[in-house]
Amino acid sequence: MSDAETSSPLRFSLLAADAGSRARRGRLATPHGTVDTPAFMPVGTAATVKGLTVEHLEESGAQMILANAYHLHLRPGEALVKAHGGLHRFMGWDGPILTDSGGFQVFSLAASSRIEESGVTFRSHIDGSLVELTPERSMKVQNDLGADLIMAFDECPANPCTIDVARAAAERTVRWAERCLAAHGNPAQALLGIVQGGVHPEVREWCATRIVELGFPAYAVGGMAVGEAPEETRRNVSVTTALLPEDRPRYLMGMGKPDDILDAIGRGIDLFDCVLPTRCGRNALAFTRTGTLKMRNAEHRGSLLPLDAECQCPTCRRYTRAYLRHLFVADEMLGPTLLSLHNVCFYQDLVRDARDAIERGTFGPWSDAFRRRLAPASEATSPEPNDPVR
Amino acid sequence: MSDAETSSPLRFSLLAADAGSRARRGRLATPHGTVDTPAFMPVGTAATVKGLTVEHLEESGAQMILANAYHLHLRPGEALVKAHGGLHRFMGWDGPILTDSGGFQVFSLAASSRIEESGVTFRSHIDGSLVELTPERSMKVQNDLGADLIMAFDECPANPCTIDVARAAAERTVRWAERCLAAHGNPAQALLGIVQGGVHPEVREWCATRIVELGFPAYAVGGMAVGEAPEETRRNVSVTTALLPEDRPRYLMGMGKPDDILDAIGRGIDLFDCVLPTRCGRNALAFTRTGTLKMRNAEHRGSLLPLDAECQCPTCRRYTRAYLRHLFVADEMLGPTLLSLHNVCFYQDLVRDARDAIERGTFGPWSDAFRRRLAPASEATSPEPNDPVR
Numbered sequence: 001m002s003d004a005e006t007s008s009p010l011r012f013s014l015l016a017a018d019a020g021s022r023a024r025r026g027r028l029a030t031p032h033g034t035v036d037t038p039a040f041m042p043v044g045t046a047a048t049v050k051g052l053t054v055e056h057l058e059e060s061g062a063q064m065i066l067a068n069a070y071h072l073h074l075r076p077g078e079a080l081v082k083a084h085g086g087l088h089r090f091m092g093w094d095g096p097i098l099t100d101s102g103g104f105q106v107f108s109l110a111a112s113s114r115i116e117e118s119g120v121t122f123r124s125h126i127d128g129s130l131v132e133l134t135p136e137r138s139m140k141v142q143n144d145l146g147a148d149l150i151m152a153f154d155e156c157p158a159n160p161c162t163i164d165v166a167r168a169a170a171e172r173t174v175r176w177a178e179r180c181l182a183a184h185g186n187p188a189q190a191l192l193g194i195v196q197g198g199v200h201p202e203v204r205e206w207c208a209t210r211i212v213e214l215g216f217p218a219y220a221v222g223g224m225a226v227g228e229a230p231e232e233t234r235r236n237v238s239v240t241t242a243l244l245p246e247d248r249p250r251y252l253m254g255m256g257k258p259d260d261i262l263d264a265i266g267r268g269i270d271l272f273d274c275v276l277p278t279r280c281g282r283n284a285l286a287f288t289r290t291g292t293l294k295m296r297n298a299e300h301r302g303s304l305l306p307l308d309a310e311c312q313c314p315t316c317r318r319y320t321r322a323y324l325r326h327l328f329v330a331d332e333m334l335g336p337t338l339l340s341l342h343n344v345c346f347y348q349d350l351v352r353d354a355r356d357a358i359e360r361g362t363f364g365p366w367s368d369a370f371r372r373r374l375a376p377a378s379e380a381t382s383p384e385p386n387d388p389v390r
Numbered sequence: 391m392s393d394a395e396t397s398s399p400l401r402f403s404l405l406a407a408d409a410g411s412r413a414r415r416g417r418l419a420t421p422h423g424t425v426d427t428p429a430f431m432p433v434g435t436a437a438t439v440k441g442l443t444v445e446h447l448e449e450s451g452a453q454m455i456l457a458n459a460y461h462l463h464l465r466p467g468e469a470l471v472k473a474h475g476g477l478h479r480f481m482g483w484d485g486p487i488l489t490d491s492g493g494f495q496v497f498s499l500a501a502s503s504r505i506e507e508s509g510v511t512f513r514s515h516i517d518g519s520l521v522e523l524t525p526e527r528s529m530k531v532q533n534d535l536g537a538d539l540i541m542a543f544d545e546c547p548a549n550p551c552t553i554d555v556a557r558a559a560a561e562r563t564v565r566w567a568e569r570c571l572a573a574h575g576n577p578a579q580a581l582l583g584i585v586q587g588g589v590h591p592e593v594r595e596w597c598a599t600r601i602v603e604l605g606f607p608a609y610a611v612g613g614m615a616v617g618e619a620p621e622e623t624r625r626n627v628s629v630t631t632a633l634l635p636e637d638r639p640r641y642l643m644g645m646g647k648p649d650d651i652l653d654a655i656g657r658g659i660d661l662f663d664c665v666l667p668t669r670c671g672r673n674a675l676a677f678t679r680t681g682t683l684k685m686r687n688a689e690h691r692g693s694l695l696p697l698d699a700e701c702q703c704p705t706c707r708r709y710t711r712a713y714l715r716h717l718f719v720a721d722e723m724l725g726p727t728l729l730s731l732h733n734v735c736f737y738q739d740l741v742r743d744a745r746d747a748i749e750r751g752t753f754g755p756w757s758d759a760f761r762r763r764l765a766p767a768s769e770a771t772s773p774e775p776n777d778p779v780r
Contacts, residue, residue, distance in 0.1 A: 048717060048724040054708070055445075076716040080692060084710065092708040302470060318444070318482040320474065326466040327438060333723060334438040 008217035009148070010190040012249050020364040022241065022268035025355050028218075028249055030096040030148040031188055032088060035063045037249060037270040038354050040261065040347045041098060042278065046071050047081070047091040050278045051333075051340040054092045059314060060341065061348040063095055064148075066273045069141045070102030070109070074124050074131065078144035086146025098149035098273070101138045101180075103194070104156045104222070104254070115155065117172070135179035143186040151220065152180040154194040159226040166198030170207040173222075177214055192251065194222040199232040201239040208243035219244045220251040221269070225260075234263060241268035258287060258350055259374055262367045265354050277347045281340030284328045288346070290373050293321070295339060300325040313345035314338075398607035399538070400580040402639050408753040412631065412658035415748040418608075418639055420486040420538040421578055422478060425453040427639060427660040428744050430651065430737045431488060432668065436461050437471070437481040440668045441723075441730040444482045449704060450731065451738040453485055454538075456663045459531045460492030460499070464514050464521065468534035476536025488539035488663075491528045491570075493584075494546045494612070494643070505545065507562070525569035533576040541610065542570040544584045549616040556588030560597040563612075567604055582641065584612040589622040591629040598633040609634045610641040611659070615650075624653060631658035648677060648740055648764055652757045655744050667737045671730030674718045678736070680763055683711070685729060690715040703735035704728075 009031050016025040026037040042049045042057060045068045049057060057065065067087055072078060084090040087097050106113055110122035110131075119134025133141075138153035153176050157169040173196040184191045193216035197204035211219065221240045224233050237252060244250050251271035252264050261272050277287065284295040288308035293300070303321035315324070315338045327335030350370075357366035399421050406415040416427040432439045432447060435458045439447055447455065457477055462468060474480040477487050496503055500512035500521075509524025523531075528543035543566050547559040563586045574581045583606035587594035601609065611630045614623050627642060634640050641661035642654050651662050667677065674685040678698035683690070693711035705714070705728045717725030740760075747756035 046716070046720045046722055047713075048722045051723045053724065053727065055704075075720055076691070076712070080712055080716075083692065084694065084712070090710075090713055092713075301466070302473065304474065314445075320480075322466070322470055322474070323437075323480055323482075326436070326470075330436045330465055332436055332438045333441045333726065334443065336723065337443065337727070 007187050008190050009188050010217045010249070012218070012247065014247065016359045018266075018358050018363040019361060021266035023265045023354070023358050023363045024268060024270060025358040026249065026270055028270075030064070030190070032094060032096045032148050033063065035096055035271075036352075036355055038261075038265045038351045038358075039064060039271055040351045041066045041271065041273040042344050042347075043068075043273055043275045044091065044093075045275075046075070047087060049340075049344070051282060051337045052278070052344065056314075056337075056341050057093065057344070060344045061352060062344065064098060064271075065093060065095070066098050066100060067091075067145070067147065068102070068105060069099045069138060069145060069150075070105035070133070072099075072145060073102065073133075073141045074126055078141045082144040082146070088146065096149070097147040099142050099145050099147040099151065100253070101142065101151040101153040102133050103138070103151070103154040106133055107156050107158070117175075119153075135176040136183040139180055139183040139185065139191075143184070143189065146186070146189070148189060149192055149218065150184075150189050151192050152177045152194050152216075154196055154222055156196065156223045156226070157198055159198065159223075159228050161198050163198075163200045163203060166196070166200045166203045167206075169198070170196045170203050174207060174210045174214070177211055181214060181216075190217045192216055192218045192220050194220045194253070195240050195244075196223045197236065197240075198223060199228050199236055201236055204236050204240045205243060208240050212243065212245060216248070218249040218251065218271075220253050222253045224252060225254040225256050225274075230260070233260070234267065237264055237269065238267045244268075258347070259371050261347075261350060262354065262371055265351075266363070266367065272351070274347075277343035278340045281343045282336040284335070284339065286324075286339055287343050289370070291375070295321065295324050295335070296328050297325075307342055308346070311342065311346065311349070313342050315342040315345075397577050398580050399578050400607045400639070402608070402637065404637065406749045408656075408748050409751060410754040411656040413655045413744070413748050413753045414658060414660060415745050416639065416660055418660075420454070420580070422484060422486045422538050423453065425486055425661075426742075426745055428651075428655045428741045429454060429661055430741045431456045431661065431663040432734050432737075433458075433663055433665045434481065434483075435665075436465070437477060439730075439734070441672060441727045442668070442734065446704075446727075446731050447483065447734070450734045451742060452734065454488060454661075455483060455485070456488050456490060457481075457535070457537065458492070458495065459489045459528060459535060459540075460495035460523070462489075462535060463492065463523075463531045464516055468531045472534040472536070478536065486539070487537040489532050489535050489537040489541065490643070491532065491541040491543040492523050493528070493541070493544040496523055497546050497548070507565075509543075525566040526573040529570055529573040529575065529581075533574070533579065536576070537579065539580050539582055539608065540574075541582050542567045542584050542606075544586055544612055546586065546613045546616070547588055549588065549613075549618050551588050553588075553590045553593060556586070556590045556593045557596075559588070560586045560593050564597060564600045564604070567601055571604060580607045582606055582608045582610050584610045584643070585630050585634075586613045587626065587630075588613060589618050589626055591626055594626050594630045595633060598630050602633065602635060606638070608639040608641060608661075610643050612643045614642060615644040615646050615664075620650070623650070624657065627654055627657045627659065634658075648737070649761050651737075651740060652744065652761055655741075656753070656757060662741070664737075667733035668730045671733045672726040674725070674729065676714075676729055677733050679760070681765070685711070685714050685725070686718050687715075697732055698736070701732065701736065701739070703732050705732040705735075
């Protein structure tokens with residue numbers, strides 16, 4: 001392993017390990033504060049977690065949030081963010097921030113992408129203008145944005161893809177990772193390496209080995225949660241984390257439903273992000289400990305119950321299902337806000353309870369019981385809720 | 391004056407009077423707390439002040455808010471609100487609430503209204519269903535909603551209207567006020583009388599005299615801010631307040647721009663409500679002490695300034711104009727929320743500073759100076775900023 005990370009601004013401590021799975025309880029120190037792991041990052045794509053204020057995020061217990069270099073490069077541009085002194089000042093969030101590199105968005109959002117060895121040329125999904133992103137350019141954008149954790153610029157192949165396509169993308173991801181390491185210009189930011197490989201375990205293994213050889217202070221599993229079957233996610237996550245060093249944090253990008261998160265914690269993942277809590281919150285879908293609720297449904301019209309009787313979030317402490325349904329039916333902005341707040345709190349409670357269970361040595365039974373309660377009424381959980389975690 | 395108000399749950403104290411105008415500094419005690427007057431009520435039409443949480447309202451300094459009986463009767467219905475124990479519990483706001491009677495909305499929003507002596511039959515603007523509101527029915531709806539202050543059901547003639555139409559509406563408003571007094575069934579709520587009369591001072595005088603004879607714990611000037619010229623508003627407000635008892639609060643319904651509010655304070659008004667701070671907030675218009683700002687404009691693209699350098703609101707303490715513009719350009723919900731919060735805080739600062747100036751005996755010069763600063767860049771102020779207040 002190289003010493004590329006010796007000057008890393010991250011310090012990761014493992015505090016406890018689960019006996020019956022690969023779940024870990026850790027703590028990640030960053031220049032803007034500490035993150036208890038396993039951790040869930042709410043997604044603030046355009047330098048705002050949709051529908052929530054910074055105070056809401058603080059109340060939820062979130063310790064780190066994610067923003068997106070692709071979106072911020074297109075609008076408002078990294079120069080404006082840098083002129084504010086970086087993302088923390090721009091968006092008023094003083095805690096740790098991670099920026100995604102734009103690799104995934106270039107493939108999923110941009111029109112007419114053309115991938116070459118130098119980088120990707122594409123048309124902006126906002127105004128159609130021609131934009132080029134390269135490993136070097138992504139580093140410059142992320143250096144200017146100034147997040148605590150930044151991501152290598154990778155190639156994320158479409159799902160499904162053949163093993164040859166997956167291998168070519170993984171090889172390019174490794175070559176681009178080397179260029180990112182060389183171009184990364186801000187020692188106050190930690191650059192994370194990303195493992196690609198589609199749903200082909202042998203490609204994942206090859207890529208993980210090579211990325212670890214390059215040496216990063218933390219590692220990400222990329223290219224998952226792109227439509228593959230749950231058992232493929234699980235196998236590939238396990239294969240990848242088995243090859244990542246124990247003493248570095250591991251981040252499963254873009255995942256997922258509560259059940260997916262518990263599963264991946266059992267496979268050794270420390271960091272998560274996903275748009276689900278806020279996207280579902282805007283679309284009237286509530287996460288609860290007994291499954292999801294569609295808050296526009298007539299069944300909630302007269303309900304004086306809170307969303308989740310066990311939840312202590314500001315929404316559940318103060319409002320009934322009937323009031324929340326009224327807000328959605330009346331198209332009031334407060335509906336999406338209060339439901340996004342509840343959902344983000346639900347996700348924070350989930351990882352907090354997982355951390356507690358790992359510390360107590362009861363992660364396996366706790367997780368099994370939690371997943372069984374989620375399943376019956378839930379549409380937002382995976383179709384195989386009883387698939388063993390480990 | 392009758393003793394209809396002896397059992398009023400309101401207690402109004404006059405603390406100071408301005409020497410150079412009719413401005414008053416008062417305090418209104420209600421079953422849910424105290425309101426310092428002159429006061430501005432943010433509008434929570436459908437039991438939510440659009441875009442803001444209850445915590446935002448508390449932070450703004452707002453002491454009383456308004457909700458609307460017409461909207462809540464149609465959706466979700468007063469029975470559901472009553473089942474929650476009333477509006478305070480339903481919407482999570484523990485402070486004083488005033489409900490409008492629905493009179494104004496029946497005329498401005500409903501389709502195919504038919505006005506008879508018994509009441510108004512109209513089609514719901516939501517689903518087209520046929521609804522009847524009468525003085526008795528409005529009292530029942532408002533009794534069930536459970537606000538601290540409730541409004542008589544009145545007839546609000548369209549503007550412009552002939553003196554005959556204005557007189558007929560004022561006469562019916564008086565007859566309906568008697569029926570409201572008779573039907574009002576909850577002694578924990580204060581019923582306010584409304585003076586109508588269009589822009590015809592002699593009708594206003596007649597109506598004010600008759601409504602005061604009926605005896606209410608507080609009085610409202612209705613049917614203003616419906617498109618009449620500013621000088622007509624001013625004359626009719628002055629004519630009306632001159633006939634209202636000094637020891638009762640006076641409420642100018644639906645008014646207005648900052649300049650209008652300062653003007654009306656000088657004419658003896660104590661209570662205000664208006665959708666402008668939140669409606670403008672959603673539409674990217676910021677109120678500042680030096681006029682309004684259109685936050686989508688390119689001129690703000692790179693501005694590191696706060697909206698208003700003198701404002702201490704959560705938005706101005708934390709965010710630049712450039713960030714707020716970015717939120718609006720990116721269609722992020724946080725833009726309307728942060729701008730509505732600022733605008734509501736601006737209105738609360740306005741009435742707080744007016745109260746302070748009245749206490750110090752400097753209302754006239756303070757108000758003149760404030761209105762001069764507002765005028766130059768402002769589109770949201772009246773066209774006659776130098777029209778004398780008194």
